[in-house]
Amino acid sequence: xxxxxxxxxxxxxxxxxxxxxxxxxxxxxxxxxxxxxxxxxxxxxxxxxxxxxxxxxxxxxxxxxxxxxxxxxxxxxxxxxxxxxxxxxxxxxxxxxxxxxxxxxxxxxxxxxxxxxxxxxxxxxxxxxxxxxxxxxxxxxxxxxxxxxxxxxxxxxxxxxxxxxxxxxxxxxxxxxxxxxxxxxxxxxxxxxxxxxxxxxxxxxxxxxxxxxxxxxxxxxxxxxxxxxxxxxxxxxxxxxxxxxxxxxxxxxxxxxxxxxxxxxxxxxxxxxxxxxxxxxxxxxxxxxxxxxxxxxxxxxxxxxxxxxxxxxxxxxxxxxxxxxxxxxxxxxxxxxxxxxxxxxxxxxxxxxxxxxxxxxxxxxxxxxxxxxxxxxxxxxxxxxxxxxxxxxxxxxxxxxxx
Numbered sequence: 001x002x003x004x005x006x007x008x009x010x011x012x013x014x015x016x017x018x019x020x021x022x023x024x025x026x027x028x029x030x031x032x033x034x035x036x037x038x039x040x041x042x043x044x045x046x047x048x049x050x051x052x053x054x055x056x057x058x059x060x061x062x063x064x065x066x067x068x069x070x071x072x073x074x075x076x077x078x079x080x081x082x083x084x085x086x087x088x089x090x091x092x093x094x095x096x097x098x099x100x101x102x103x104x105x106x107x108x109x110x111x112x113x114x115x116x117x118x119x120x121x122x123x124x125x126x127x128x129x130x131x132x133x134x135x136x137x138x139x140x141x142x143x144x145x146x147x148x149x150x151x152x153x154x155x156x157x158x159x160x161x162x163x164x165x166x167x168x169x170x171x172x173x174x175x176x177x178x179x180x181x182x183x184x185x186x187x188x189x190x191x192x193x194x195x196x197x198x199x200x201x202x203x204x205x206x207x208x209x210x211x212x213x214x215x216x217x218x219x220x221x222x223x224x225x226x227x228x229x230x231x232x233x234x235x236x237x238x239x240x241x242x243x244x245x246x247x248x249x250x251x252x253x254x255x256x257x258x259x260x261x262x263x264x265x266x267x268x269x270x271x272x273x274x275x276x277x278x279x280x281x282x283x284x285x286x287x288x289x290x291x292x293x294x295x296x297x298x299x300x301x302x303x304x305x306x307x308x309x310x311x312x313x314x315x316x317x318x319x320x321x322x323x324x325x326x327x328x329x330x331x332x333x334x335x336x337x338x339x340x341x342x343x344x345x346x347x348x349x350x351x352x353x354x355x356x357x358x359x360x361x362x363x364x365x366x367x368x369x370x371x372x373x374x375x376x377x378x379x380x381x382x383x384x385x386x387x388x389x390x391x392x393x394x395x396x397x398x399x400x401x402x403x
Contacts, residue, residue: 024061026076026080029061029076029077029080030080030084032056032057032058032061033058033080033081033084034084035056036052036053036055036056036058037049037052037053037084037085037088039052040052042088042089042090043090043225044093045182045225046092046093046096046097046139046179046182046225046226046227047139047182049085049093049096049097050096050097050100050136050139051136051137052136053081053097053136054133054134054135054136054137055135055136058081059101059105059133059134059135059136060134060135061077062074062077062078062081062101063106063109064077069110069249069252069253069256069257069328070106070107070108070109070110070111070253070256070257071105071106071109071110072106072260072326072327072328073101073102073106073260073264073326074326075263075322075323075325075326076322078101078102078260078263078264078267078326079264079267079271079318079322081097081101082094082097082098082264082267082268082271083267083271085097086268086271086272086275087271087275089275089364090225091223091225091226091272091369091372091373092222092223092224092225092226092227092372093225093226094268094272095178095223095226095375096139096178096179096182096225096226096227098261098264098265098268099141099142099178099179099261100133100139100140100142100179101264102257102260102261102263102264103142103257103258103260103261104133104140104141104142104187105130105133105134105140106257106260107142107187107203107244107253107254107257108126108129108130108133108140108185108187108205108244109130109134110203110244110245110253110256111126111130111203111205111243111244111245112124112126112127112130112131124241125205125239125241125242126205126241126242126243126244126245129185129205129207132184132185133185138183138184138185139179139182139183139184139185140179140183140184140185140186140187141177141178141179141180141182141183141185141186141187141208141231142177142178142187143174143177143180143186143187143188143189143206143231144174144189144254145174145175145176145177146158146159146172146173146174146175146189147159147172147173147174147175147230148172148173151175151176151378151382152381152382152385154189154251154254155196155198155200155201155251156196157172157189157190157191157201158172158173158191159171159172159173159174159188159189159190159191159233160172160190160191160192161188161190161191161192161202161204161243162192163240164237166240167237167238167239167240168204168237168238168239168240168242168243169235169236169237169238170188170190170204170206170233170235170236170238171233171234171235171236172190172232172233173230173231173232173233174188174230174231174233175230175231176218176228176230177228177229177230177231178226178227178228178379179226179227179228180215180218180227180228180229180230180231181215181217181227181228181229182227183208183227184207184208184209185205185206185207185208186205186206186207186208186213186231187203187204187205187206187244188203188204188205188206188231188233189201189202189203189250189254190202190203190204190250192247192248192250198251198252198255199248199249199251200248200251201248201250201251202243202244202245202247202248202249202250203243203244203245203250203253203254204238204242204243204244205238205242205243205244206233206236206238206242210236210237210238211236211237212233212234212235212236212237213231213232213233213234213236214231214232214234215229215230215231215232216229216230216231216232217229217230218230222368222371222372223372223375255328255331256328257328258328258334258380258381259325259326259328259330259331259333259334259337260325260326260328261380262325262334262335262337262338262341262380262381263318263321263322263325263326263333263334263337265337265338265341265376265379265380266314266317266318266337266338266340266341267318268376269314269341269344269345269373269376270311270314270315270318272345272349272369272373273307273311273314273344273345273348273349273352274311276348276349276352276366276369277304277307277308277311277348277352279352279366280304280352280355280356280366281295281304283355283356283359284300284304284355294355300355303351303355304351304355306351307347307348307351307352310344310347310348311344311348313340313344314340314341314344317336317337317340318337321333321336321337325337331389331393332390332393332396332397335381335386335389335390335393336390336397338380338381338383338386339383339386339387339389339390341376341377341383342376342377342382342383342386342387343383345373345376345377346370346373346374346377349366349369349370349373350370352366352370353365353366353367353369353370
C-alpha cells in the first residue's frame with residue numbers, strides 16, 4: 001500500500017467548494033468534455049475513459065460544493081457528462097462512469113481527512129486514494145450489495161469490519177459490483193456491530209491487491225465494459241486510516257449520495273432512450289413497405305410519438321428535481337426519479353426494439369440495449385420498491401402540489 005503515500009494531494013487537493021471551476025459556462029463545459037474524450041476510441045476499456053476524464057480536469061470540476069458528508073456534484077454538469085459518455089454507445093462504460101462520479105467518488109471524498117499527524121506528514125490513505133481517483137490514475141468500486149442479503153436489504157448485510165490490534169479486519173462478500181474487476185480501490189460498506197440501526201455501518205477503503213481479497217467475474221455478457229464482479233474478503237487486514245469518515249456514519253453518507261445516483265440514473269435514461277429513439281427514427285425512414293417509408297405509417301408514428309412524450313416527461317422531471325436530488329435533502333426526489341426511470345426506460349426501449357424488427361437483434365442492437373438498460377430499473381433500488389416509497393410519501397407530495 002505504499003502507492004497511497006506517494007500520491008500527495010497537497011493542502012488544496014480535491015473538490016474545493018466555491019472554486020471547482022464554476023467559471024466555466026455550459027458551452028465551455030461541453031467543449032471540455034468533448035476534448036477530454038476526443039482521442040479515446042469508442043469501445044476503449046473503462047479505465048481509459050476514466051483516465052481521460054481525470055487528466056482533463058473533468059472529475060475535479062464536476063463537484064461545486066461539499067460538506068461533512070462529501071462533495072456534491074453540479075447536476076447540470078453531471079447530466080452533460082453522462083450524455084457525452086452515452087453518445088459513445090458503450091453502456092458498460094457509461095454505467096462505470098455513473099457509479100463512480102455520482103456515488104463512489106463523493107463517498108470516498110466524505111472521508112478524506114487531509115494529512116495525519118504533524119505538518120509535512122503523508123496524507124491519510126483515504127485522502128491519497130481520493131486524489132488518485134479524482135485525477136483518473138485509479139478507479140474505485142462501490143461495494144454495497146452484499147452476498148448475505150438481498151440488494152434491497154442493505155441493513156441486513158453480513159460483511160463485517162472489526163477493530164483489532166490497532167487496525168481493521170474486513171470479512172464477508174459483495175455481489176454484482178460495478179467495476180469490481182478494474183478498480184484499484186474497493187469502497188466497502190460493512191457492519192461494525194450487530195443490528196439494523198443506521199449507525200451500525202461504516203465504509204472501509206480496501207486496496208484491491210490486499211491479501212485476502214478475491215474477485216470473480218459476474219456471470220453475464222451484458223455491460224461488458226462495466227467489469228462487473230463479485231468480491232470476497234477473507235479476514236482482510238488494513239491500517240486504521242482505511243476507515244472512511246466517522247465510524248458509524250456509513251448509511252448516512254450512503255443515503256446522502258444515493259439521491260444523486262438516482263438523479264444520474266434518470267439523466268442517463270434520458271440520454272440513452274433519446275439515442276435509441278434517434279436511431280430508430282432513421283431506420284424507419286430508411287425502410288419501405290410498398291414504396292412508402294415505415295416512418296409514414298400512422299400506427300408507427302403514433303407509437304413513436306408516445307415514446308417521445310414519455311422521455312420528454314422524464315427529462316422535465318429531471319430538470320425539476322435536479323437541484324433537490326443533488327443536495328440529498330429530500331428523499332422523495334430520488335424515489336420519484338428512480339420510479340420514473342423504471343416506468344419509462346423499458347417501455348420506450350421495448351417499443352424501439354419492436355419497431356426495429358429483425359435489426360434489433362443485431363449485435364449491439366435495440367434488443368441488447370434494452371437488456372442492458374434493465375439495470376436502470378434494478379440497480380440502486382428496484383422500481384417496485386421505489387413505487388412503494390412513493391406511496392408512503394403520498395400525503396407529503398399531494399400537499400406540496402396543492403400549494
